Amino acid sequence: MGNAGKYGQDAVLRARVLLLGSEEPSLRERLDAYRVLAEVSPRAYLPKLVDALVERAREFGDPELRRALYGEAAGAARWFDADVPDREERLRHALSRYEHALFAAGRRAEGRAVCEELAEAGQYGRLAVVLAEDGRHEEAADLLGRHIAPRATDVSAWTLIEWAAELDAAGRHEEALRAFARVVDDARRAAAVDHAPLASLVWKLEQYGRMLRAAGRPAEEVAARRETLALLARLAEGGEPVSWSDIRATWVTLLALSGRPAEPAAAPGAPVPAFGVHPAHGWSPDVREGCFASVPALEEQTDALRESGDLPGLIAVQRRLTVRRALRWETSGRRAEEPLRTSFDEGVDLARRPTAGPSALARALVDRSMFLVAVKRYPEAHADFAEADALRPIVTRT
Numbered sequence: 001m002g003n004a005g006k007y008g009q010d011a012v013l014r015a016r017v018l019l020l021g022s023e024e025p026s027l028r029e030r031l032d033a034y035r036v037l038a039e040v041s042p043r044a045y046l047p048k049l050v051d052a053l054v055e056r057a058r059e060f061g062d063p064e065l066r067r068a069l070y071g072e073a074a075g076a077a078r079w080f081d082a083d084v085p086d087r088e089e090r091l092r093h094a095l096s097r098y099e100h101a102l103f104a105a106g107r108r109a110e111g112r113a114v115c116e117e118l119a120e121a122g123q124y125g126r127l128a129v130v131l132a133e134d135g136r137h138e139e140a141a142d143l144l145g146r147h148i149a150p151r152a153t154d155v156s157a158w159t160l161i162e163w164a165a166e167l168d169a170a171g172r173h174e175e176a177l178r179a180f181a182r183v184v185d186d187a188r189r190a191a192a193v194d195h196a197p198l199a200s201l202v203w204k205l206e207q208y209g210r211m212l213r214a215a216g217r218p219a220e221e222v223a224a225r226r227e228t229l230a231l232l233a234r235l236a237e238g239g240e241p242v243s244w245s246d247i248r249a250t251w252v253t254l255l256a257l258s259g260r261p262a263e264p265a266a267a268p269g270a271p272v273p274a275f276g277v278h279p280a281h282g283w284s285p286d287v288r289e290g291c292f293a294s295v296p297a298l299e300e301q302t303d304a305l306r307e308s309g310d311l312p313g314l315i316a317v318q319r320r321l322t323v324r325r326a327l328r329w330e331t332s333g334r335r336a337e338e339p340l341r342t343s344f345d346e347g348v349d350l351a352r353r354p355t356a357g358p359s360a361l362a363r364a365l366v367d368r369s370m371f372l373v374a375v376k377r378y379p380e381a382h383a384d385f386a387e388a389d390a391l392r393p394i395v396t397r398t
Helices: 009-020 027-040 042-057 063-077 087-104 108-120 125-133 137-148 157-169 173-192 198-214 218-238 248-258 285-293 295-308 311-332 337-351 358-374 378-391
Strands: none
Touching: 009 027, 027 042, 042 063, 042 087, 063 087, 087 108, 087 285, 108 125, 125 137, 125 157, 137 157, 157 173, 157 198, 157 248, 173 198, 198 218, 198 248, 198 358, 218 358, 218 378, 248 311, 248 358, 285 295, 285 311, 295 311, 311 337, 311 358, 337 358, 358 378
């Protein structure tokens, strides 16, 4: 491990006696013993040292102590012999814990370097997220594409959504649409045989419609809206055909993705969330903390805008605030409906003011409709979406 001769024979003997004693040593004592013995018998004790370091790190709340212990674990795991059981998996786990601790401590450059090491070992997902957070969308899209494009099947919806989001952020809109079309097609096939919830297809179709509208493809957007409306009518009439566990992560991820145009772009030293990725599935700790910490400032801003009478500004900031509240609501485990419902209701009330315009009202109604699907209030969700649909132009083929 690069420290041959660091410990003397007396230290080695004491470590062996401790581990062979009749009393079970504490974790701290075992860790100290493994540090000594890993120098003289790395094949036997390096894996034990890594496991003990990871276990010990979990006991500390101090981020710097955790970072140091995870860093030591990652360094030791790099020295594993090829025949260590589950060598690659244990190395990846140690590196993953280390990069998480680095980001939690605000050491993004070091964390990104560990993510690059993980990507070389085949675990590329975190590096794609970090690149996205730093505004390097072209690189993130290419990294994801290299792993996704060769696979015609067996690609998760989460991965495809992330890829489409990065392609779109990189300005590669047609490629993004093709990637998201795969998400929708897969959801259609699964829902048709009751292998996936209708609600998930509704949320994906709604996002696809947004993308089609932004790409200037109104006829296809109308078709997506009509399909969404039909699904909502089916849900309003009979509910989901089968029972499903909690699927709200899909809804909140797509809601946040829809709000990306209103968010500031990443800047040096100012990363932003990787929209298209669920906060608990990949956002770096510093970015997640920064996103939720911005809620009080946005609340103050909305209060000031109410006083100023700037309705367009108020609608825009209130929606950004609602998205953050939804993210916090979905990830916190506290699922009382009413506090978040109030935020969506306020968005609709603001957009109903005469000077807001039909497009603002349509967006607020759709936002609330998708939330109502998430809390299984299907008739109300259908009514909101139908009203929003009536506010948008009808496109006919000539």
